[in-house]
Amino acid sequence: MSYDTKAGPRDYGKMHLFLSYVAAASLVLLLLEAFGIIADGYSLIGTTLGGLSIIVMYGTRNSDEWIASLWSAGANAGFIGAMAWLVFFPFIEGFYDGLTGLDSHQDFPSGSAAIAALACFVIAFNLKRIRGY
């Protein structure tokens, strides 16, 4: 059997899958930094790695239909995660504070929405990849 050895869509798919691990690693860095387990400053590495990974993954998302389905699952979950973090959870928190009369601080800072979205993306992407849903 003869092969077409030039770089093609399937090679971008391999890159896409590798970058999903990079995105997961950047998420771990961001979470460790957020919980104070590692020193401040690692978030810059995590943000840069995560941001670049997602940008390149966006560019390679249609390399084949399975990769597209993984991206779609992750992107859907990321969108829902961001909306929940920015709208739904603060609404519930405000409602609860109103009921109990406790005027606590904002527990869902909008600055963390990107981490929530990335976490939802990575979880959904890898669930779909490993389990098929």
Add this chain to the structure above:
Amino acid sequence: MKNRLKVLRAERDWSQAELAVQLDVSRQAVNAIETGKHDPSLPLAFRIARLFDMPIEEIFDDET
């Protein structure tokens, strides 16, 4: 959806990578289809059927 892709590929002594090249998808996509984690689109199912020279319904079983 169940399919006979793995059996058909083995009968021809092709690796997943070789089949992936012929279908113009990633090796991981072939693996996902074989293990039932991904149902191929209609165009890809037709490509698979043409490659193995079989009707789609003899490769894929939608009743399970």
